[in-house]
Amino acid sequence: MTLIPLPRDFYARDPVIVARELLGQRLLRETPAGLCGGRIVETEAYLSSRDPACHASRGMNRKNTAMFGPPGHAYVYMIHARWCLNAVTEPEGIPSAILIRAIEPLDGIDLMQERRRTDVLRDLARGPARLCEALVINRAANHCDLTAGRELWIAEDASLNGTPLRTIRSARIGVTSAHRRLLRFYLAGNAFVSGRGQRVLR
DNA sequence: CTACCGATTGACT
DNA sequence: GTCAATCGGTAGA
Numbered sequence: 001m002t003l004i005p006l007p008r009d010f011y012a013r014d015p016v017i018v019a020r021e022l023l024g025q026r027l028l029r030e031t032p033a034g035l036c037g038g039r040i041v042e043t044e045a046y047l048s049s050r051d052p053a054c055h056a057s058r059g060m061n062r063k064n065t066a067m068f069g070p071p072g073h074a075y076v077y078m079i080h081a082r083w084c085l086n087a088v089t090e091p092e093g094i095p096s097a098i099l100i101r102a103i104e105p106l107d108g109i110d111l112m113q114e115r116r117r118t119d120v121l122r123d124l125a126r127g128p129a130r131l132c133e134a135l136v137i138n139r140a141a142n143h144c145d146l147t148a149g150r151e152l153w154i155a156e157d158a159s160l161n162g163t164p165l166r167t168i169r170s171a172r173i174g175v176t177s178a179h180r181r182l183l184r185f186y187l188a189g190n191a192f193v194s195g196r197g198q199r200v201l202r
Numbered sequence: 203c204t205a206c207c208g209a210t211t212g213a214c215t
Numbered sequence: 216g217t218c219a220a221t222c223g224g225t226a227g228a
Contacts, residue, residue, distance in 0.1 A: 044209070046209075053209070054209090055209080061225080062224080062225075063224065063225080077209080077224095078208090078222085078223060078224075079207095079208050079209060079210060080207095080208055080209095080210045080211075080220085080221055080222080081208095081210085081220090081221045081222040081223065082210055082211075082221080082222095084209065084210085086209090099209060101209090127210070127211070128209075128210075129210055129211070130210090130211080172209070173209075173210090174208085174209055174210065175209060176208085176209090194210095
């Protein structure tokens with residue numbers, strides 16, 4: 001199992017490309033309790049000033065500074081009293097990011113079951129806030145460098161062995177502005193994807 | 203200080 | 216399918 005973090009160049013690109021290519025990669029979390037994580041199966045892109053739904057579309061404020069920083073860092077924010085994890089994309093100064101919406105649990109499943117208080121695999125990390133609870137991601141992870149390979153990082157998933165992935169593009173979930181844009185990506189037929197009955201457009 | 207909001211979730215019909 | 220609890224962050228008084 002290769003756990004080498006994806007390089008910064010991976011993130012310093014068009015968010016739509018990054019969102020799609022993050023599918024099938026391995027999200028990893030190291031805490032004193034041990035290692036846990038899984039395969040990324042669902043993402044959403046938020047496109048800086050050209051996207052009204054992006055938290056940074058109207059400039060910098062106290063909580064969105066991470067999005068203006070270097071690519072490959074974490075942007076963690078709270079919504080409805082729950083935490084959500086993003087990976088910052090594009091060159092520094094362009095505030096775009098990819099919301100990691102769901103993973104398929106693979107590593108440290110017992111740890112995640114304990115934190116989520118359920119044994120149901122499908123409920124461990126299906127949805128951005130469940131994912132953060134399972135991986136103990138909170139304000140302390142904001143600005144974390146995802147290319148450092150410590151605490152929190154994303155690596156190529158060697159267990160896929162080059163298996164071709166079928167990805168589907170749809171509208172983002174829960175977004176109230178710019179809701180018609182197709183900026184959500186997920187793995188076709190994967191049981192660990194959140195939401196239901198999304199319209200399939202490619 | 204208070205009022206309001208939300209890139210959610212889980213419980214419910 | 217619907218709906219409301221959720222609570223920290225922020226803006227504004």
